[in-house]
Amino acid sequence: MLRDKIPSGKERLYKTIGLAVVALITIFVILNNTGVTSSNGLISSITSSVTTQDSKTADGLKQPAPVSPKKYSGHKEKATFVTLARNRDLYSLLPAIRSVEDRFNRKFNYDWVFLNDEEFSEEFKRVTTALISGTTKYGVIPKEQWQLPDFIDKEKAANTRKEMAEKGIIYGDSIPYRYMCRYESGFFYRHELMADYEYYWRVEPDVKLYCDIDYDVFRFMKKNDKKYAFTISIKEYAETIKTLWETTREFITSHQEYINKNNMLDFISDDEGYSYNLCHFWSNFEIASLDLWRSDAYTAYFDHLDKSGGFFYERWGDAPIHSIAAALFLDRNQIHHFDNIGYYHPPFHSCSVDEDVRMKNKCDCNPADDFTWKSYSCTTKFYTVNGLTKPKNWQIYAD
Amino acid sequence: MLRDKIPSGKERLYKTIGLAVVALITIFVILNNTGVTSSNGLISSITSSVTTQDSKTADGLKQPAPVSPKKYSGHKEKATFVTLARNRDLYSLLPAIRSVEDRFNRKFNYDWVFLNDEEFSEEFKRVTTALISGTTKYGVIPKEQWQLPDFIDKEKAANTRKEMAEKGIIYGDSIPYRYMCRYESGFFYRHELMADYEYYWRVEPDVKLYCDIDYDVFRFMKKNDKKYAFTISIKEYAETIKTLWETTREFITSHQEYINKNNMLDFISDDEGYSYNLCHFWSNFEIASLDLWRSDAYTAYFDHLDKSGGFFYERWGDAPIHSIAAALFLDRNQIHHFDNIGYYHPPFHSCSVDEDVRMKNKCDCNPADDFTWKSYSCTTKFYTVNGLTKPKNWQIYAD
Numbered sequence: 001m002l003r004d005k006i007p008s009g010k011e012r013l014y015k016t017i018g019l020a021v022v023a024l025i026t027i028f029v030i031l032n033n034t035g036v037t038s039s040n041g042l043i044s045s046i047t048s049s050v051t052t053q054d055s056k057t058a059d060g061l062k063q064p065a066p067v068s069p070k071k072y073s074g075h076k077e078k079a080t081f082v083t084l085a086r087n088r089d090l091y092s093l094l095p096a097i098r099s100v101e102d103r104f105n106r107k108f109n110y111d112w113v114f115l116n117d118e119e120f121s122e123e124f125k126r127v128t129t130a131l132i133s134g135t136t137k138y139g140v141i142p143k144e145q146w147q148l149p150d151f152i153d154k155e156k157a158a159n160t161r162k163e164m165a166e167k168g169i170i171y172g173d174s175i176p177y178r179y180m181c182r183y184e185s186g187f188f189y190r191h192e193l194m195a196d197y198e199y200y201w202r203v204e205p206d207v208k209l210y211c212d213i214d215y216d217v218f219r220f221m222k223k224n225d226k227k228y229a230f231t232i233s234i235k236e237y238a239e240t241i242k243t244l245w246e247t248t249r250e251f252i253t254s255h256q257e258y259i260n261k262n263n264m265l266d267f268i269s270d271d272e273g274y275s276y277n278l279c280h281f282w283s284n285f286e287i288a289s290l291d292l293w294r295s296d297a298y299t300a301y302f303d304h305l306d307k308s309g310g311f312f313y314e315r316w317g318d319a320p321i322h323s324i325a326a327a328l329f330l331d332r333n334q335i336h337h338f339d340n341i342g343y344y345h346p347p348f349h350s351c352s353v354d355e356d357v358r359m360k361n362k363c364d365c366n367p368a369d370d371f372t373w374k375s376y377s378c379t380t381k382f383y384t385v386n387g388l389t390k391p392k393n394w395q396i397y398a399d
Numbered sequence: 400m401l402r403d404k405i406p407s408g409k410e411r412l413y414k415t416i417g418l419a420v421v422a423l424i425t426i427f428v429i430l431n432n433t434g435v436t437s438s439n440g441l442i443s444s445i446t447s448s449v450t451t452q453d454s455k456t457a458d459g460l461k462q463p464a465p466v467s468p469k470k471y472s473g474h475k476e477k478a479t480f481v482t483l484a485r486n487r488d489l490y491s492l493l494p495a496i497r498s499v500e501d502r503f504n505r506k507f508n509y510d511w512v513f514l515n516d517e518e519f520s521e522e523f524k525r526v527t528t529a530l531i532s533g534t535t536k537y538g539v540i541p542k543e544q545w546q547l548p549d550f551i552d553k554e555k556a557a558n559t560r561k562e563m564a565e566k567g568i569i570y571g572d573s574i575p576y577r578y579m580c581r582y583e584s585g586f587f588y589r590h591e592l593m594a595d596y597e598y599y600w601r602v603e604p605d606v607k608l609y610c611d612i613d614y615d616v617f618r619f620m621k622k623n624d625k626k627y628a629f630t631i632s633i634k635e636y637a638e639t640i641k642t643l644w645e646t647t648r649e650f651i652t653s654h655q656e657y658i659n660k661n662n663m664l665d666f667i668s669d670d671e672g673y674s675y676n677l678c679h680f681w682s683n684f685e686i687a688s689l690d691l692w693r694s695d696a697y698t699a700y701f702d703h704l705d706k707s708g709g710f711f712y713e714r715w716g717d718a719p720i721h722s723i724a725a726a727l728f729l730d731r732n733q734i735h736h737f738d739n740i741g742y743y744h745p746p747f748h749s750c751s752v753d754e755d756v757r758m759k760n761k762c763d764c765n766p767a768d769d770f771t772w773k774s775y776s777c778t779t780k781f782y783t784v785n786g787l788t789k790p791k792n793w794q795i796y797a798d
Contacts, residue, residue, distance in 0.1 A: 066613035067506045072466075091765035098763040102501040107466040130758035214465035359529035364497035366490035 069133070072109045079199035079218035080111040081134075082188065084180065087121045090128070092205040097131050100201075103209040103341075108216055109134040110201075113193045117146045117179070139193040146179045148312065157312040164315060169239050172315060182311040184283065184318035186302040189293040198222075202286040210342025210351055211361035217287055221336075227289040228326040229336040230281035231343040231350040232371060233378040238278060240315040243308070245276035248324055251304045258297035264332040266385040267378070268324055279378035280323035284345045287338070288326075297329045332386055337379060339372070339391060354391040373398040468532065471508045478598035478617035479510040480533075481587065483579065486520045489527070491604040496530050499600075502608040502740075507615055508533040509600075512592045516545045516578070538592040545578045547711060556711040563714060568638050571714060581710040583682065583717035585701040588692040597621075601685040609741025609750055610760035616686055620735075626688040627725040628735040629680035630742040630749040631770060632777040637677060639714040642707070644675035647723055650703045657696035663731040665784040666777070667723055678777035679722035683744045686737070687725075696728045731785055736778060738771070738790060753790040772797040 081100065085093055097112075105112075111134045114120060120138045129136045148154060164172025171177040188194065199218045221229060252259060252273070270277045292298060302321075310316045326335055342363045343350040350372055351365035352358050358367065372379045373394045380398070383390050480499065484492055496511075504511075510533045513519060519537045528535045547553060563571025570576040587593065598617045620628060651658060651672070669676045691697060701720075709715045725734055741762045742749040749771055750764035751757050757766065771778045772793045779797070782789050 067471075068613060091767075094763035094765075098501075098761070101761075102497075127754075127758065131761045131763060214467060355526075359526065362497070362500075362530045364493035364530060366493075368490075 069106060071133075072107060075216075075219070076108065076110065077199055077216065077218035077222055078197050079201070080113050080137075080194070080197045081105070081203050082113045082115065082194065082200045083203045084115050084184065084188065085124075085205065086116060087118070087124050089205045090121075090124050094127070094131060096203055096205055096207045097128060099208045100203055101131065101133055103211060104213040104217070106133045107214065110218070111135045111137065111197075113137045113139065113191075113200075115139050115141055115188060115191060115193070117141045117176075137193045139191055141183060141187070141191070145183055145187045148175075149306070151307065152309055152312050156309075160313050160315070164239070167239065169237065169315065172240075178311055178315060181316060181318045182306070185311070185316075185321045186293075186306060189290045194290060197290055199287065199289055202283065202288075204284045204345065206346055207284060208344040210344065210349075210365035211340060211358070211363035213341060213361070217338075217341075221287060221289065224336070225334060226336040227292050227330050227334040228281070228322075229287040229338055230283075231285045231338050231341055232282040232345070232348055233279060233323075233337075233382060234282055234348070234371075235278040235376060235378060236280055236317065236320045240317065241276075241278075241310070241320055242314055244305075244310060244314070244316055244320060244324075247305055247308045247310060248276070248301075249273070251301055252328070255297070255300060258300065259328055260331055262331045262333070264327040264330070264335060264385065267332075267382055268327045276320075276324070277378075278320075279381060280317075280320040281326070282345065282348070283317075283319040283322050285343050286322070288322075292326065292330065295329065298325050301325055301329075335382075337382055337388075352391060353393050353397045357391070367397060370397050375399055468505060470532075471506060474615075474618070475507065475509065476598055476615070476617040476621055477596050478600070479512050479536075479593070479596045480504070480602050481512045481514065481593065481599045482602045483514050483583065483587065484523075484604065485515060486517075486523050488604045489520075489523050493526070493530060495602055495604055495606045496527060498607045499602055500530065500532055502610065503612040503616070505532045506613065509617070510534045510536065510596075512536045512538065512590075512599075514538050514540055514587060514590060514592070516540045516575075536592045538590055540582060540586070540590070544582055544586045547574075548705070550706065551708055551711050555708075559712050559714070563638070566638065568636065568714065571639075577710055577714060580715060580717050581705070584710070584715075584720045585692075585705060588689045593689060596689055598686065598688055601682065601687075603683045603744065605745055606683060607743040609743065609748075609764035610739060610757070610762040612740060612760070616737075616740075620686060620688065623735070624733060625735040626691050626729050626733040627680070627721075628686040628737055629682075630684045630737050630740055631681040631744070631747055632678060632722075632736075632781060633681055633747070633770075634677040634775060634777060635679050635716065635719045639716060640675075640677075640709070640719055641713055643704075643709060643713070643715055643719060643723075646704055646707045646709060647675070647700075648672070650700055651727070654696070654699060657699065658727055659730050661730045661732070663726040663729070663734060663784065666731075666781055667726045675719075675723070676777075677719075678780060679716075679719040680725070681744065681747070682716075682718040682721050684742050685721070687721075691725065691729065694728065697724050700724055700728075734781075736781055736787075751790060752792050752796045756790070766796060769796050774798055 083093065112128070112132050114124075114128065114136065116138070117140070119140055125136070125138055148157065161173040161175070189200070194200065199221055201217070217229075220226070265273055268276055268279050293302075305311075305316070305321065339350075339352050339354070340357050340361055341350070342352065342358075342361070342365050344365070348371040349365060349369040351363060351367050351370040352361075353367045353370055353373065355367075357363070358365070371377050373390075375398070380390070380394075382388070482492065511527070511531050513523075513527065513535065515537070516539070518539055524535070524537055547556065560572040560574070588599070593599065598620055600616070616628075619625070664672055667675055667678055692701075704710075704715070704720065738749075738751050738753070739756050739760055740749070741751065741757075741760070741764050743764070747770040748764060748768040750762065750766050750769040751760075752766045752769055752772065754766075756762070757764070770776050772789075774797070779789070779793075781787070
């Protein structure tokens with residue numbers, strides 16, 4: 001027999017090679033089954049191109065199989081995107097969702113919570129779910145959180161809207177806008193769909209992210225003990241918050257225990273608290289800890305503000321309220337400015353003036369449009385009062 | 400000696416295991432070095448998180464390492480993106496580039512050729528290269544291809560521009576626009592940087608792709624023998640091409656040999672060639688074969704048109720010229736309409752009216768904006784003359 005002709009030494013070699021090949025194949029199979037597969041579709045093309053037979057729109061047998069995205073399987077924080085929207089906002093929301101998915105979420109697949117004062121349409125749910133790589137959840141806002149509270153004098157509120165309309169103050173005559181500001185100020189974080197989460201990233205229609213975010217920003221928040229992060233800061237319309245600061249001062253006086261020892265009062269007041277300088281973080285973008293709003297301090301603060309009626313007798317926005325609370329209740333080191341994300345919400349742009357940052361993160365924005373260091377922005381003050389290093393060349397983009 | 404204590408049978412086994420382990424490690428290393436690594440950053444996080452030490456902007460040790468994109472290493476066609484741009488177009492070009500990278504090129508890493516009538520600035524090269532996943536190339540257009548040819552009567556050309564300006568025809572008084580139309584019609588494919596390629600995808604500033612393209616469109620073109628593909632078709636301004644058709648008819652009469660037996664004359668003429676119906680593919684988007692333009696037929700056709708002076712005595716666009724050539728010289732089956740890409744160039748949108756297509760491809764557009772089936776579009780005619788099946792519900796979006 002031929003076998004007898006093989007010397008035992010060689011026989012051993014052959015067995016070894018044979019076993020090595022088996023090991024090789026085993027490893028290859030294991031790697032494929034643990035998601036550690038080719039990100040360029042090489043492997044999937046072997047399987048998929050056999051099954052894809054559509055030769056009209058995509059000649060399955062002759063073209064590479066679709067390069068399908070892989071699910072993220074690394075560590076994740078208890079975090080979610082959250083969007084307050086109406087059914088009619090669907091198509092102005094899609095580019096914003098795509099931008100967030102493109103630049104960040106397709107890599108991490110975080111959940112997305114949508115809240116509405118009425119039921120979301122099937123189309124809204126179907127289309128947003130199709131675009132989002134994480135789990136989508138749709139909630140309705142409890143009626144009592146989206147109406148005039150009993151303690152509000154309807155006539156007084158109506159007069160305010162009339163006056164503001166005459167003065168041409170934006171949204172001055174809007175009731176829903178006031179419901180929205182009050183909801184974002186005191187209720188969104190109490191919605192049952194938000195109960196499981198520790199952090200949230202607020203997204204609104206028509207926004208855009210300009211740069212790649214290749215790391216988990218929620219993990220960044222947690223590991224660096226950041227509780228509130230912003231991209232753009234600006235001054236509020238004084239007309240809309242005439243009594244907000246005096247109402248806040250009443251609270252501070254009666255609740256010294258809630259004021260953080262290392263607070264950031266110097267960001268929101270230029271005279272040690274006597275007056276509010278109107279500086280606030282633009283809350284259409286927020287990456288923050290839900291615990292901040294769930295705290296006793298903020299709960300008491302919101303109730304105090306709400307009872308005063310300013311949401312309806314004036315037109316208090318959630319931005320100055322969130323900002324004042326963050327500045328008073330947090331350690332100044334817990335508030336973070338993201339210069340590397342790049343953000344747009346009409347009409348303001350955040351586009352790092354540091355070209356290294358823009359190139360490293362593939363930002364598709366024009367630094368000439370950046371609002372960060374302009375005089376009407378408060379971010380220069382944020383860097384100054386916190387002794388942070390401003391990006392090189394920032395003066396070139398200031399006015 | 401211990402060695403003697405090991406029975407030869409076991410010794411063989413140990414050697415085998417040892418070799419298997421070596422094989423195992425080898426395979427693992429090879430896989431990592433050929434891009435066949437985890438697409439979810441699992442592997443890179445092992446290496447990267449040790450090296451990333453920046454704890455201020457990204458706490459390297461505590462947050463997952465950056466999820467870095469993997470290079471595509473599958474089969475690729477000889478294809479490139481091509482953009483004619485000026486240095487001042489840089490920032491209006493970036494969102495267009497990002498859109499193409501996001502929806503298609505980050506998965507396939509095709510090259511990108513930029514052409515300009517003057518040297519590209521270092522900033523232009525640096526920033527575009529940072530955003531593009533493929534190799535970028537920058538070329539200058541030969542002077543003789545970007546000026547009035549000797550055979551053009553300067554005074555006659557000037558009079559045309561004056562007349563068109565008075566009639567308020569868009570770009571009617573522009574010389575550079577005419578250089579551009581002539582260059583896109585007869586020269587871009589002859590640039591030395593285009594020599595290595597078989598297919599190109601034309602991209603212009605301010606455009607956007609609305610849907611994911613998870614397969615290689617260039618391979619789709621090749622395997623399906625498509626030579627010209629479009630997303631939007633429309634009717635040309637008659638004023639700008641008064642003598643284009645009669646000049647084309649002269650060519651057809653004298654060059655019957657170039658006319659394809661299965662041509663698509665019925666798309667560009669409603670009276671069997673007597674007159675041009677103004678239908679053309681909107682050439683700011685083109686995925687096409689360079690061989691079409693390099694052919695004897697097109698070379699002769701372009702020369703005939705160029706000599707007639709219509710680029711300067713009128714304001715011939717490259718769109719009707721490319722479209723007429725494709726319709727006459729190609730087999731009608733070699734012309735393709737992409738309904739699944741989704742495309743925007745102000746002011747027109749291509750957004751599939753088929754929701755299944757939009758959801759499958761994560762399109763972030765509003766079908767209500769779709770121009771495809773509107774009366775001023777010629778795509779309905781394209782489907783009709785070619786006996787193609789229109790998407791379901793197309794009538795709902797027609798006007």
